[in-house]
Amino acid sequence: MTDISALIRLCPPPGNPMVIDWEVVEAALGMPLPSDYRQLAETYGPGRFNDYLAVFHPHGVTEYVNLTGPMSARIRGQLHQQERQGRFPVPHDPDSLFAIGSTDNGEYLFWITNPAEDPDRWRITVNEARGPGWFDYDGNLTAFLASVLAGRIRVPLFPKSLTEQTPQFTPSHPVLYKPAPTPDQTPTDTNAIRIWAQANGYSVPPRGRIPPNVRQAWEDAHRA
Structure with missing residues (x-):
């Protein structure tokens, strides 16, 4: 049985599968996406599991749950700040977390995007909302x-009540969302990043994912 079947x-x-233009989504993100996530997003659409856990979606109804919105860059910036301030230890390189x-x-789920060019091998990690705890899962998001x-694993950061109810998914109304550029948002024009990087002495591949350190350098250089 596949993970999505389980x-x-x-x-x-909630209903019929959703059609998503993955080429446009991946171009906006500047990286490939795991095949299990594609199936998950098409099968369920945007919404929440057990009225508690929201998976970010290309058609998320607000910037807070939209896959191509500014949240991932904002959260990564917060993790870097925590490291600089020595508040909570971050067990993974923040640049590898999406x-x-x-x-x-207030917990966040992350992909550990290593190896960058093989998203089907990405694992999952969860951070504690207001504390130092992290939970790693050696598998994909759907699993x-x-x-x-199903209660097969217990995430100490989640409430016990999460698994004390019948699993359910509550959909939100899918709408196309195009976030406005913000200082914290990862840019979507990867070609512009490559041109800037080459002009400033950075090594970048001609296609595929932009290295995290190059993205960070671009963001720092273009921060308002």
Whole structure:
């Protein structure tokens, strides 16, 4: 049984699959996406599991749950700030973390984007909302959701009540969302980044994902 089949059996999706232009989405992000996430996003659409856990989606209804919105860059900036201030230890390189979901309590789910060019090998990590705790899961996002909702794994950062109810998915109305540029937002014009990087002595591949240090340098150079 595939991961998406296990999740569907456990928590039926709301309706017909959604059509998503993944070429446009990946171009906006400047990176490829895991195949399990594509299936998950198409099957369920935007919404929340057990009224607690929201997975970011290309058609997310607000910037806070939109995959191509500014949240991932903002959260990464917060992690860097925590490291500089010595507040909470971050067990992973913040530049390797891409926020993919959030909870009502303020935890964030991340992809650990290593290796960068093989997204189907990306693992999942979750950080504590207001504390130093982290939880790593050695598997993809869809398998993580199925395991959590079925009670096969216990995430200490999540409330016990999360698995004390019948798994359900509550959809939000899908709308196309195009976020306005902000100082914290990862730029979407990857060609412009490559041109700038080459002009400033950075080594970048001719296609594929922009290295995190180059993205950070671009953001720093273009920060208002």
